Amino acid sequence: MLVVRTESARSQRHWSTGDWSRDGPRPRAVGNRLINARCETVSEKPSFRAAFSRRRCLVPATGFYEWQKTGGRGKQPWHIHRPDDSPLAFAGIWEHWEADDGSALETCAIITTAANSRMEPIHHRMPVILDPADFPAWLDPEHEDRDRLESLMVPCPAGALVTDRIDTWVNRPANEGPGCLQPAAERSPGDGRLFH
Numbered sequence: 107m108l109v110v111r112t113e114s115a116r117s118q119r120h121w122s123t124g125d126w127s128r129d130g131p132r133p134r135a136v137g138n139r140l141i142n143a144r145c146e147t148v149s150e151k152p153s154f155r156a157a158f159s160r161r162r163c164l165v166p167a168t169g170f171y172e173w174q175k176t177g178g179r180g181k182q183p184w185h186i187h188r189p190d191d192s193p194l195a196f197a198g199i200w201e202h203w204e205a206d207d208g209s210a211l212e213t214c215a216i217i218t219t220a221a222n223s224r225m226e227p228i229h230h231r232m233p234v235i236l237d238p239a240d241f242p243a244w245l246d247p248e249h250e251d252r253d254r255l256e257s258l259m260v261p262c263p264a265g266a267l268v269t270d271r272i273d274t275w276v277n278r279p280a281n282e283g284p285g286c287l288q289p290a291a292e293r294s295p296g297d298g299r300l301f302h
Contacts, residue, residue: 108165109163109164109165109198109214110163110164110165110166110195110245111161111163111200111245112245141215141216142215142216142217142218142231143158143199143215143216143217143218144217144218144219145197145217145218145219145234145256145259145260148199148217148259149252149255149256154199157199157200157201157215158199158255159250160247161199161200161201161202161247162197162198162199162200162245162247162255163198163199163200163214163245164195164196164197164198164236164241164244164245165195165197165198165214165216165233166193166194166195166196167193167194167195167196168191168193168194169185169186169187169188169191169194170185170186170187170194170196170233171183171184171185171186171272171276171286172184172186172225172228172229172232173229173277174227174228174229181277182271182274182290183271183272183273183274183276183277184228184270184271184272185269185270185272185276185286185287186225186228186232186267186268186269186270187267187268187270188266188267188268189266189267189268194233194235195235195236195238195241196216196217196233196234196235196236197216197217197233197234197235197236197244197258197259198214198215198216198217199214199215199217200212200213200214201213201214216233216234217233217234217259218231218232218233218234219231219232219233219234219259219260219261220232220261221261222261222262222263222264222267223264224264224265224267224268224269225261225264225267225269228269232261234258234259234260234262235262235266235267236258237262240258243255243258244258270287270289271289271290271291272286272287272288272289272290273285273288273289274290275288
């Protein structure tokens with residue numbers, strides 16, 4: 107995962123997610139559940155409080171996936187992106203860990219907020235998507251105006267995003283590539299999948 111920690115391009119690095127707790131018998135299992143941080147509690151929750159105060163970052167993306175419950179055990183995947191496919195910048199926080207063996211691990215979590223009106227039918231939460239004008243305030247570790255920072259963690263305007271219903275092929279973690287974005291209606295009978 108690519109993360110921007112400052113305005114300098116040299117600060118871009120690849121990251122893993124999770125591992126927010128080093129204590130306990132299975133820290134990775136705990137960490138893997140903490141890839142998202144809720145905007146309502148990120149500044150107060152002990153696992154995120156210090157990172158929110160001084161280690162905020164941007165997580166660039168061309169879009170994101172969300173799964174809509176369809177009744178029973180079924181879920182419909184959606185691809186959410188800008189109408190012109192320009193990049194998004196998710197608000198994030200990062201942490202640096204030193205393992206007992208001396209190795210370093212840098213992790214991040216994406217901050218989520220309530221869904222806007224476009225996302226609401228799909229899911230009740232969405233990533234905080236920052237406007238470029240707000241990048242400097244978000245990335246500045248000296249910026250301590252909590253009210254100002256919290257005012258940035260709101261749903262983006264509904265018109266800033268489009269939602270595309272996509273094929274369930276994306277549901278398998280082993281599947282990667284352009285096929286993950288294939289619209290649900292464009293599946294062909296010869297590709298091993300059934301029509302809706």
